[in-house]
Every structure is written in structure tokens, then in C-alpha cells.
Amino acid sequence: MKFLDEYRDPTAARELARAIDRIATRPWTIMEICGGQTHSIVRYGITEMLPEGVTLVHGPGCPVCVTPLGLIDQAILIASRPEVIFCSFGDMLRVPGSRNNLQRVKATGGDVRVVYSPLDCLKIARENPEREIVFFAIGFETTAPANAMAVAQAAELGIDNFSILVSHVLVPSAMEAILDDRENRVAGFLAAGHVCAIMGLGQYHSLAARYRVPIVVTGFEPLDLLQGILMCLRQLEDSRHEVENQYARSVRPEGNPAAQRLIEQVFTVTDRHWRGIGLIPQSGLRLTADYDRFDAIKRFHLSIAEPPESTICISGRIMRGLDRPADCPAFGRDCRPEHPLGAPMVSSEGACAAYFTYTHQGHSTG
Amino acid sequence: MADPENGNPLSRGLVCPTPLSAEERVLLAHGGGGRLTHELIERLFLPAFRNDLLSRRHDGAVFDLGGSRLAITTDSYVVQPLFFPGGDIGTLAVNGTVNDLAMCGARPLYLSAGFILEEGLPLQLLEQIVISMRRAADLAGVTIVTGDTKVVDRGKGDGIFINTTGIGLLEHSLVIAPDRLLPGDQILINGDLGRHGIAIMASREGLNLETVIESDCAALNGVVGDLIRAGIEIHCLRDLTRGGLASALVELAEAAHRHLEIDESGIAVREDVQGACEILGLDPLHLANEGRFLVVVPANDAPRTLDLLRRTPTGTTAAIIGHVAESGPSRVTLKTRLGTTRIVEMLSGEQLPRIC
Numbered sequence: 001m002k003f004l005d006e007y008r009d010p011t012a013a014r015e016l017a018r019a020i021d022r023i024a025t026r027p028w029t030i031m032e033i034c035g036g037q038t039h040s041i042v043r044y045g046i047t048e049m050l051p052e053g054v055t056l057v058h059g060p061g062c063p064v065c066v067t068p069l070g071l072i073d074q075a076i077l078i079a080s081r082p083e084v085i086f087c088s089f090g091d092m093l094r095v096p097g098s099r100n101n102l103q104r105v106k107a108t109g110g111d112v113r114v115v116y117s118p119l120d121c122l123k124i125a126r127e128n129p130e131r132e133i134v135f136f137a138i139g140f141e142t143t144a145p146a147n148a149m150a151v152a153q154a155a156e157l158g159i160d161n162f163s164i165l166v167s168h169v170l171v172p173s174a175m176e177a178i179l180d181d182r183e184n185r186v187a188g189f190l191a192a193g194h195v196c197a198i199m200g201l202g203q204y205h206s207l208a209a210r211y212r213v214p215i216v217v218t219g220f221e222p223l224d225l226l227q228g229i230l231m232c233l234r235q236l237e238d239s240r241h242e243v244e245n246q247y248a249r250s251v252r253p254e255g256n257p258a259a260q261r262l263i264e265q266v267f268t269v270t271d272r273h274w275r276g277i278g279l280i281p282q283s284g285l286r287l288t289a290d291y292d293r294f295d296a297i298k299r300f301h302l303s304i305a306e307p308p309e310s311t312i313c314i315s316g317r318i319m320r321g322l323d324r325p326a327d328c329p330a331f332g333r334d335c336r337p338e339h340p341l342g343a344p345m346v347s348s349e350g351a352c353a354a355y356f357t358y359t360h361q362g363h364s365t366g
Numbered sequence: 367m368a369d370p371e372n373g374n375p376l377s378r379g380l381v382c383p384t385p386l387s388a389e390e391r392v393l394l395a396h397g398g399g400g401r402l403t404h405e406l407i408e409r410l411f412l413p414a415f416r417n418d419l420l421s422r423r424h425d426g427a428v429f430d431l432g433g434s435r436l437a438i439t440t441d442s443y444v445v446q447p448l449f450f451p452g453g454d455i456g457t458l459a460v461n462g463t464v465n466d467l468a469m470c471g472a473r474p475l476y477l478s479a480g481f482i483l484e485e486g487l488p489l490q491l492l493e494q495i496v497i498s499m500r501r502a503a504d505l506a507g508v509t510i511v512t513g514d515t516k517v518v519d520r521g522k523g524d525g526i527f528i529n530t531t532g533i534g535l536l537e538h539s540l541v542i543a544p545d546r547l548l549p550g551d552q553i554l555i556n557g558d559l560g561r562h563g564i565a566i567m568a569s570r571e572g573l574n575l576e577t578v579i580e581s582d583c584a585a586l587n588g589v590v591g592d593l594i595r596a597g598i599e600i601h602c603l604r605d606l607t608r609g610g611l612a613s614a615l616v617e618l619a620e621a622a623h624r625h626l627e628i629d630e631s632g633i634a635v636r637e638d639v640q641g642a643c644e645i646l647g648l649d650p651l652h653l654a655n656e657g658r659f660l661v662v663v664p665a666n667d668a669p670r671t672l673d674l675l676r677r678t679p680t681g682t683t684a685a686i687i688g689h690v691a692e693s694g695p696s697r698v699t700l701k702t703r704l705g706t707t708r709i710v711e712m713l714s715g716e717q718l719p720r721i722c
Contacts, residue, residue, distance in 0.1 A: 008703060014705070043649075043702075045707060045708050046704075049706060106394070107391045107394070348647075358711070
């Protein structure tokens with residue numbers, strides 16, 4: 001792990017923290033977009049290293065968390081059908097729908113399997129020609145290419161007993177929704193490194209210019225995050241609003257063109273409902289007409305309704321950076337990782353779950 | 367204890383802190399060794415079976431019988447795959463129960479073995495498992511003296527489930543239990559974390575890692591015996607199993623009503639295990655182990671304890687990882703390598719690989 005240890009070096013971290021301390025003359029609120037970044041920030045106690053005026057708020061970047069309730073209910077309906085093998089990334093299993101979750105479907109006899117790649121589903125589909133294999137295709141731009149590839153290959157190989165339940169969401173539209181909010185206090189962004197590794201920096205230049213907001217594409221290790229924060233603060237203090245790339249070891253300005261082509265071939269941009277936030281125009285992906293025979297919603301003749309969310313949970317405000325987990329009356333009491341009420345408590349990368357697991361704030365009841 | 371005169375004594379004892387609803391089902395996570403397992407014990411088993419020995423919530427029960435101090439413990443083994451790098455279900459079934467006895471400070475003597483076999487299991491496979499059990503028992507110095515065999519219909523078992531119960535003898539006057547923890551006590555671990563968890567996950571999920579990571583599965587009664595014979599004043603012992611170091615520490619803090627402070631820089635994780643954790647998005651603190659344990663001793667015994675742990679073949683990376691704090695709430699805090707602090711929580715469900 002020599003490569004990673006370099007990015008977790010305590011001496012270098014302290015130096016960056018000192019530089020941040022020197023440069024910050026005013027209070028600033030910075031949002032990190034990705035759940036992986038939130039997880040690292042809380043796990044390594046990064047906020048403890050920042051001066052008092054610098055506040056990190058945690059964005060909507062956990063795809064598991066923002067998958068809408070209505071879609072999870074549909075997933076549960078599909079997974080409960082006897083002819084279906086329902087495949088999912090592991091952390092979707094625990095996500096509560098309005099009355100049930102996939103783990104409980106599994107416990108009551110549903111064939112629910114954890115896969116590490118959507119391509120594994122094609123293998124399962126070939127081995128089980130009499131069954132319907134459904135993959136829960138969630139995620140940001142990061143997971144979209146692999147999911148697109150699975151669909152494209154299924155089409156090419158004539159695998160007809162495979163479909164996907166699509167819940168893809170796009171980062172830039174979510175950032176726009178946050179910036180458009182009248183209550184917004186986010187002054188700068190740490191953009192999600194892995195999303196940019198696929199999509200490149202292109203979309204972010206216009207965002208930075210239009211909203212006059214600095215955007216620093218940032219990695220996930222402690223030193224990445226501290227350096228990203230430092231770069232963002234430098235811009236804020238200098239009244240600049242540019243797109244900078246802290247994560248140049250993984251992110252090229254143009255991204256990954258081959259992956260982008262694959263996404264465009266299979267998916268098209270659509271409006272999407274975000275759990276805890278609501279409908280964001282042009283913020284997600286759906287299958288194009290050429291591939292919509294692989295759409296599980298169509299295949300099983302389902303329609304999606306949006307059932308009401310918990311009224312106590314303030315996850316929407318948390319994911320827009322307006323509140324922090326500990327501001328929620330249910331946090332750590334009625335809402336815990338084993339019984340989550342809202343989106344950010346669901347996956348280990350959700351802001352509330354990360355705070356609950358790694359900080360004292362979830363444990364005030366002793 | 368509830369008054370048994372009023373109504374059905376069992377249902378009176380079964381009053382749960384939160385009542386069970388008709389919709390609740392057993393989930394895999396109830397067996398994961400984390401928060402849900404803990405909840406199941408608290409809500410169902412403890413109220414139903416309530417007695418002084420059980421309430422101590424140790425790895426086994428310790429009691430006096432005919433002038434001797436004995437320990438008894440039981441465990442069931444349902445691992446898949448049945449064979450994995452570094453061991454198989456047979457070695458686990460012997461070492462796991464031997465280790466639970468060792469954690470009570472007992473010298474393991476006798477084991478029982480109950481087999482639940484699925485119709486169609488190749489006998490050759492069963493033979494391999496039984497030979498492993500015999501070998502592990504010989505190494506640990508225990509004898510398997512009684513057993514039981516049941517067969518279930520094809521499809522109703524996972525090849526083979528094994529239950530072992532063990533009896534051991536305490537030959538010292540130490541009281542080894544969480545409530546013996548005192549402020550200033552040092553917390554030691556006998557080596558690096560997570561090899562069993564990754565070995566199982568890699569072979570179960572067919573992950574092709576660069577190196578083969580072998581389970582750390584081993585009997586711990588030898589090293590515990592060394593500590594006792596050396597006159598170390600052991601306050602508590604706890605083996606790290608399914609819930610990993612995090613669960614063991616949190617359980618210890620809660621049972622002892624003490625605050626534990628852990629230093630991350632003392633915790634060893636092998637490079638290949640750490641690498642697998644990075645790929646799968648897992649925290650080594652939550653990974654399963656089968657040959658690692660915590661020992662809590664007074665500060666003046668810590669250097670000698672460390673020396674004895676390091677003398678064992680698998681203990682070269684043994685370390686002092688923390689101490690019992692003077693005061694504070696019953697929880698565990700971790701000083702990270704960056705010098706910041708965070709709390710350590712039990713795993714709240716099954717350990718699930720993250721999406722990205």
C-alpha cells in the first residue's frame with residue numbers, strides 16, 4: 001500500500017492544515033460532492049484539522065442514498081417475483097423502501113444476489129435461461145459506463161432474459177440545483193474525482209463561470225482532500241472562480257472518451273427524482289429507444305409513483321448543504337444505520353451514516 | 367428479575383425493551399456479530415434465559431463444580447466455502463470453541479461435535495473435514511468425546527453445519543471478565559487484522575487478488591496458557607471473530623462501562639489485506655478474524671505480555687493498541703494516524719461491499 005500511504009502521511013497532512021489555517025481570513029462553506037469523500041473526511045477526522053471558520057458541508061453524492069423511494073419499492077416488487085434473480089451492488093440491499101428492503105425480500109425467499117460488476121449478471125443470465133435476471137443500475141457517471149456495457153453486450157449477444165432497473169443520476173445538474181436554492185451558502189465545491197475521471201472537466205467550466213463558484217476536482221485520500229480544500233480556499237480568498245484539478249493523477253481534462261461514447265450509445269439524459277431532494281430536471285439517465293427493451297420497468301409493466309418520505313427526516317436539507325446531520329431531531333435516535341429513516345443514513349457513504357459511525361454526535365444519548 | 371408468580375413465567379421474562387412486531391424477520395445480519403446480533407441477544411435471548419452466568423455475557427460461562435472451576439461454551443459453524451485458504455469448516459469448528467474457552471482463561475479439555483449434513487454431501491468431503499477436526503484438536507490438546515449426526519433434505523442445508531461445545535478447566539485464581547477493567551489498563555492484540563475475513567470473501571466471491579490471503583485461523587489456548595503461567599495479571603481476554611476488532615472493543619467498553627482509547631498506529635494490517643479492503647470498500651476494523659485476541663492487563667504487566675505474545679509464531683506483529691481511560695462514556699475512541707480522533711462503532715449490519 002505504499003502508493004496509498006503517501007496520501008495518508010501525517011506530517012504532510014499537518015503542513016497542509018497549517019497552510020489552510022494561514023490562508024483562510026474569512027468564514028467559508030465548502031461542499032464536497034461525493035459520498036466517498038464524505039466518508040474519508042469523517043473517517044480521518046479532517047474537519048478537526050480545519051480552522052473554525054472553514055465549514056465542510058456534505059453533498060448529495062451517495063448514489064445509494066439518493067435512489068428514490070418509488071424505485072426501491074419497484075425493485076422490491078421485481079425481486080419478489082419467483083422467476084427473477086435480482087442482482088445489486090451490496091449496499092443497496094439494506095436501503096429501506098416505503099415498507100420493506102431487499103435484505104428482507106431475500107430473507108423471505110427472494111433470489112437476491114450481490115454482484116461486483118453488472119457484467120456478472122450476463123453470466124448469470126446465460127447460466128439460467130429460464131429465469132429473468134434484473135440488475136439494479138444505480139450510480140453517478142462513474143458506474144454508468146459498466147452498466148452501459150452490460151446492456152450493449154446483452155444486445156450484441158442476444159441475451160434476452162436480462163434487464164436493468166435504471167436509477168442513474170448526474171452530478172452537474174445536482175450542483176446546479178444546490179446553487180439555485182435561495183438558501184444556498186455553498187461558496188466552493190470539491191468535485192467528485194471519479195466522476196470527472198469519466199466525464200472530464202468540460203461541464204464544470206460553464207458552471208464555475210455562470211455561478212462564479214470555484215470548483216476543485218478532488219480525490220479521496222486525506223491529503224487529496226486537504227489539498228483540494230486549500231486550492232478552493234485560495235480561489236475564494238483571491239475572488240477567483242475556476243475549475244482546478246487536484247486529482248490529476250486520475251483525471252484528464254477530457255475524461256475517458258471511450259466511456260463517454262458508451263454512455264451516449266446506451267443512455268439518454270432525462271429528469272430524475274432524487275430521494276430527499278425531489279425532481280431535478282435533466283439530472284439522470286434512461287435507456288435510449290434502441291435499448292429500452294432492456295428496461296425492467298417496461299419488461300415487468302410497472303409504473304413509478306413517489307410515496308411520501310419520513311416527515312421528521314431532514315435529509316433533503318442535509319444533502320443541499322443547508323443543515324448538518326446533528327441538526328436532525330431523529331439523528332442517532334429514531335434514525336440509525338440499522339433502522340434508517342432517510343437517504344443519508346442508508347449507505348456507509350451517506351453523510352448521516354458516516355457521522356454516526358465515526359463521530360461522537362450520533363451518541364449523545366450515551 | 368420479574369415476579370414469576372404472575373402469569374406465564376416465560377412470557378413475563380420475555381418482556382422486551384422494544385416489543386417484537388409481526389413483520390420482523392431474521393436477517394443474515396442478525397448473525398453478523400454486529401449491532402443486530404447484539405440486539406437479538408438483548409431483546410430475545412437474555413430476557414428469555416435470564417440468569418447470573420448468562421448475564422456476564424462472556425465468551426463462555428464459568429462456574430464452580432465439585433471443587434473445580436469449569437468453563438463451558440458452544441458455537442455453530444456455517445461457513446461457505448467449506449474449504450478456504452488457511453483452513454476449512456473443521457479447523458474453524460475446533461479452534462473457534464477452543465478459543466472461546468481460552469478467552470475464559472480455561473484450559474480446553476473436551477469437545478462435542480454435532481453435524482447437520484445435507485443429503486448428497488460427498489462422504490470424501492466429510493472425511494476431509496473430520497480429519498481437519500482431528501488434526502486441529504490434536505494441535506490444541508483437546509479431545510472430541512461425544513457427537514451427534516443429523517441429515518436434512520437436499521436443499522435444506524448448506525452441505526454441512528457443525529456445532530461444537532467445549533468444556534475447560536480453570537487452574538488459576540484470576541477472574542477474567544470485562545468488569546475487571548481498570549483505568550490505565552493496557553489493551554494488547556496478538557497481531558495483524560482481517561486475514562480470515564478477506565480469505566473467506568475472496569474465495570466466496572471469486573476475487574482474483576494478487577496474492578492468496580490465508581485465514582489466520584489458529585488455536586489460542588497455548589498463548590493464553592503462557593500468559594497465565596507467566597503470572598500476568600490478566601483482567602480480560604476477548605477473541606476477535608465476526609464483528610472484527612471494532613465489535614470486540616465496543617462490546618468490551620459496554621460490558622465494562624469503561625471508555626477505551628485506541629491508537630490506530632498500533633494496529634497492524636497486512637499490505638495485501640489493506641489492498642483488498644481498499645478495493646471492496648471495507649474497514650479492516652470490521653473484518654473477521656479467527657486467531658486474534660485482545661488481552662487487557664495492568665500497565666506494569668504490558669511489556670512482558672507483549673514479549674510473550676510476540677514469541678508465538680503468529681504473534682510477531684503483536685502490539686499495545688490502547689488503554690482504558692480514567693473516565694468517560696462507555697465507548698471506544700480511535701486516534702487516527704493523522705492525529706485526529708473518531709469513535710469506533712460496531713458494524714450495523716452485514717458487511718456489504720460498497721458500490722464505488
